[in-house]
Amino acid sequence: MNVALTTRIKCRDCPIRHRAVCSRCDDDEMALLEAMKTYRVYRAGDPILWRGEKLTFVASVVHGVATLGKSLEDGRTQMVGLLLPSDFIGRPGRRHIDFDVVAATDVTLCCFDRKPFELLIETMPHIAQRLAEIALDELDSARDWMVLLGRKTAREKIASFIEMLVRRQGIVSLDGSTPDLALPLTRDEIANYLGLTLETVSRHLSSMKSEGILRFTDRRHFEVSDFDALHAATGDDTA
Amino acid sequence: MNVALTTRIKCRDCPIRHRAVCSRCDDDEMALLEAMKTYRVYRAGDPILWRGEKLTFVASVVHGVATLGKSLEDGRTQMVGLLLPSDFIGRPGRRHIDFDVVAATDVTLCCFDRKPFELLIETMPHIAQRLAEIALDELDSARDWMVLLGRKTAREKIASFIEMLVRRQGIVSLDGSTPDLALPLTRDEIANYLGLTLETVSRHLSSMKSEGILRFTDRRHFEVSDFDALHAATGDDTA
DNA sequence: GATGCGCCTTGATGCAGATCATATTTGGGG
DNA sequence: CCCCAAATATGATCTGCATCAAGGCGCATC
Numbered sequence: 001m002n003v004a005l006t007t008r009i010k011c012r013d014c015p016i017r018h019r020a021v022c023s024r025c026d027d028d029e030m031a032l033l034e035a036m037k038t039y040r041v042y043r044a045g046d047p048i049l050w051r052g053e054k055l056t057f058v059a060s061v062v063h064g065v066a067t068l069g070k071s072l073e074d075g076r077t078q079m080v081g082l083l084l085p086s087d088f089i090g091r092p093g094r095r096h097i098d099f100d101v102v103a104a105t106d107v108t109l110c111c112f113d114r115k116p117f118e119l120l121i122e123t124m125p126h127i128a129q130r131l132a133e134i135a136l137d138e139l140d141s142a143r144d145w146m147v148l149l150g151r152k153t154a155r156e157k158i159a160s161f162i163e164m165l166v167r168r169q170g171i172v173s174l175d176g177s178t179p180d181l182a183l184p185l186t187r188d189e190i191a192n193y194l195g196l197t198l199e200t201v202s203r204h205l206s207s208m209k210s211e212g213i214l215r216f217t218d219r220r221h222f223e224v225s226d227f228d229a230l231h232a233a234t235g236d237d238t239a
Numbered sequence: 240m241n242v243a244l245t246t247r248i249k250c251r252d253c254p255i256r257h258r259a260v261c262s263r264c265d266d267d268e269m270a271l272l273e274a275m276k277t278y279r280v281y282r283a284g285d286p287i288l289w290r291g292e293k294l295t296f297v298a299s300v301v302h303g304v305a306t307l308g309k310s311l312e313d314g315r316t317q318m319v320g321l322l323l324p325s326d327f328i329g330r331p332g333r334r335h336i337d338f339d340v341v342a343a344t345d346v347t348l349c350c351f352d353r354k355p356f357e358l359l360i361e362t363m364p365h366i367a368q369r370l371a372e373i374a375l376d377e378l379d380s381a382r383d384w385m386v387l388l389g390r391k392t393a394r395e396k397i398a399s400f401i402e403m404l405v406r407r408q409g410i411v412s413l414d415g416s417t418p419d420l421a422l423p424l425t426r427d428e429i430a431n432y433l434g435l436t437l438e439t440v441s442r443h444l445s446s447m448k449s450e451g452i453l454r455f456t457d458r459r460h461f462e463v464s465d466f467d468a469l470h471a472a473t474g475d476d477t478a
Numbered sequence: 479g480a481t482g483c484g485c486c487t488t489g490a491t492g493c494a495g496a497t498c499a500t501a502t503t504t505g506g507g508g
Numbered sequence: 509c510c511c512c513a514a515a516t517a518t519g520a521t522c523t524g525c526a527t528c529a530a531g532g533c534g535c536a537t538c
Contacts, residue, residue, distance in 0.1 A: 070386045073476045078389040080382040091375055098379065121371070125364040132360070132367050135374035136330055140337065142381040143319040147309045149388035150317040150434030154525065187486065195389030197526060202487055219486070219534085237312045393495065426516065439495060441517055458504080458516070 008039070009062075014110070019086035020060040021134060024126035032124075038111050042066075042103040049089070049101040057111045058090030064107035065184050069100045069192070079193040081142070084168070088134050092118050104184060149195045152235055157194040158204045159233035162214070166224060176227040183220045208233070247278070248301075258325035259299040259349070260373060263365035271363075277350050281305075281342040288328070288340040296350045297329030303346035304423045308339045308431070318432040320381070323407070327373050331357050343423055388434045391474055396433040397443045398472035401453070405463055415466040422459050447472070 011017060011030045022033055040059070042048055048066060049055070061083050068081035080099065083089060089101060092114065112120075121128045148160055170178045187205075191198040208214045213229045216222045224230055231238075250256060250269045261272055279298070281287055287305055288294070300322050307320035319338065322328060328340060331353065351359075360367045387399055409417045422429075426444075430437040447453045452468045455461045463469055470477070 068382070070382065072386065072390060072474050074474070076390045076474075078386040080385045091379070093372065099382065121368060122364075125361075125367060128364060128367040128371050129360060132371035132374055133332065135371055135378055139374055139378050139381060140330070142378060142385065143307070143309065143338065146319045146381065146385055146388055147311065147317040149385055151311060151315045186484095198486080199488085199527085200525060203525095206487070235311050235313070235315075425514095436496060437516080438497080438518085441515095442495095445517070 010034070011037075014062065016060060016062055016086040016110075020110070021088050021127060021130050022060075024130045025124070026126070029124055029126060033112075033120075036112055036116060040109045040111050042107045042109075044103055044105050044107075046103045046107075047100065048103055048107070048109070049097050049099070051098060051100050053097055055090060055095060055097045055114055057113050058088070058092060058117050059109040059111040061085050061087045061089065062108040062110050065104045066107050067102050067104050067185075067189065067193075069102065070098075071100070077192055078195060079189070080145075081138070082193070087138075088131070090114065092121055092131075104189065154194075154196055154200050155204050155208075155233060156235040157196060158190075158201060158208070159230055160236065161190060161194060162224070163230055163234055166227070166230075170224075172224070172227045176225070176229075178224040178227065180217060180221050180223050183222060249273070250276075253301065253349070255299060255301055255325040255349075260327050260366060260369050261299075263369045264363070265365070268363055268365060272351075272359075275351055275355060279348045279350050281346045281348075283342055283344050283346075285342045285346075286339065287342055287346070287348070288336050288338070290337060290339050292336055294329060294334060294336045294353055296352050297327070297331060297356050298348040298350040300324050300326045300328065301347040301349050304343045305346050306341050306343050306424075306428065306432075308341065309337075310339070316431055317434060318428070319384075320377070321432070326377075327370070329353065331360055331370075343428065393433075393435055393439050394443050394447075394472055395474040396435060397429075397440060397447070398469055399475065400429060400433060401447075401463065402469055402473055405466070405469075409463075411463070411466045415464070415468075417463040417466065419456055419460050419462050422461060 011022070011034050014020075017023065022030065025033065039062070042064075051070070062085060064085070066083040066089075067079050068083055069077055069079045071077040082104075083101070089109070091097070121131070148157055152160065165181060165183070166172065166178055170181050172178055185193065187198045187201050190196075191201045194201070205214065205216075208230075209216060211229070213224065213226050213233070214222050215225050250261070250273050253259075256262065261269065264272065278301070281303075290309070301324060303324070305322040305328070306318050307322055308316055308318045310316040321343075322340070328348065330336065360370065387396055391399065404420060404422070405411065405417055409420050411417055424432065426437045426440050429435075430440045433440070444453065444455075447469075448455060450468070452463065452465045452472070453461050454464050
C-alpha cells in the first residue's frame, strides 16, 4: 500500500488551500485542521481504497491524479470519475466505500479520520458549506458525463475527453493549437473512462492524428493543432 | 407554465419533512422557512426549468416525479436524473441552470427564492449540512448510473431500471412476486433514461414478459413475478 | 545488443442495438 | 360508441463498435 509520511506542508502554503474542502475556513479554523490532518502518499498504480472496505478516513487530493471506478460482477469496469487536486474523497456518514480508488500517477492526500471529520461538519459551518458546493459541482460534471456515456459516439467521446484535458491544463493560442500536453492515462484507462474498448480508442486517436487535429510527440504527450475541429467533433454546443 | 398556488401545507405536516433539505432544522428554524417558502404546481408534461434560463429559485419536490435532462446540439437527449419527493432542484451560487427539468407526473414543489436561500446556507448550518448529504447521495447514485450507461447491455439496463422501481415503491413477497406497480415513464422516456431507443426498450420488455419475469396489467402498470430472475438479469452483484 | 514485457496499432469478423418501416393497441374526446 | 392521435409492438435491415487476432514499438534488464 506504500503509505508514507511526507514532509509536512503548512496549510497556508498548501497548493489547494483556496479550492479544497477547507477553503472557506478562517485562520483559527485552519489551525484546528492543521493539527488534525495527516498526509498519505501513494505510487502510481497503488490502490487507495477498495470497494467494500471500511472507510476510516476522508481526504483531499493534494498532488496527482486518482481514478474512481466501479465494476460489475463479471469483471467489466467503468471509471466514474477522475480525482484531481482539491477533489474530495470519501463520504462522511458512511461506514463503507462503494468504489475503487486507485492512484493513476503518484498521489498525495491530505487526510482526516472520518469520525473527527464528521464532528467538524457538525461544528464548523464553513466545512459543510464548502462540501455542499464541491458535491454539487461534482454532481454537475457527473451528469455531463452521463450524456457522454449514454448518447455520444466513440469519436465524440474521445474528442470530448481530449477537450476536457485541454481545458484543464492547456492554453489554446489564436491559431487553434496548444503547447505539449500530458496524457495522464493509458489507452486502456481512457477506454475505461469513456465506456469503450482500447482498440476503439486507439483507432480514433489515430484517425484524428491523420486528419491533422492531433499530433503525438510520444504516446503520453500530444498537442492539438486544430482546436476548432476538435471542438466540432465533440458534438457539444458551440459554446 | 401552469404555475399555481396550492393550499398551504404546514411544515410539520409536510410529507418530506424528515428527508428534504430542511430535515435537520429545529422548530425555530422551521418557522423561518415556513415564512419564506412558496408552492408551485405543475401538470404532467409541463417544463419546470429550461436550460440556460435564469435560476431564480431553488426547490424541493413535494409530490410527483420530474425528470432532469440534457441535450446535444443535434437533438439527441439523455435523461440524467429522476427527481422524486424530497429531491432538491437548483444550484445555490449559480445564476443559470444547465439542465432541463420537466414534470413527468403532476408535481408540487416547495420553493425558495435563490438569493435568500443562499443567505440561509451561510447562516443556518443545518441547511448546508443536509444539502451536502443530499448532494453526496445523489453523486453516488449518479455514479452507479454511469456504470449502467457505460457498460451494461440493453437487457441489463432495463432489468436494472425495473429493479430500481421495485426497490423504491414495492415489496417483494417470499415467492419473488410483487404487487401491482406504477411505471411512471413512457417507453420513450425510459429509453431516454437508459441511453437506448424506444424500440429496444419495447422489445426487451416484451421478451421479459414472455419469459415470465414481468406481467403487464396495462401499459403503465405491471408486476414482477420472478424477482430473482429479474435481479439475475441486472448484471449486478448478488447483494 | 539480445531478450522479454507492457503498451499500442492495425486488420478481419460478428453482433447488439440503431434505424427504418409498418402494423396494432388504447385511451380520451366528440 | 366511434374516431383519431399518440403510444406501443414487431419485423427487416444496417452499422458502429466489440471481439478476436497478429504484429510492432519502446524501454528496462541482463
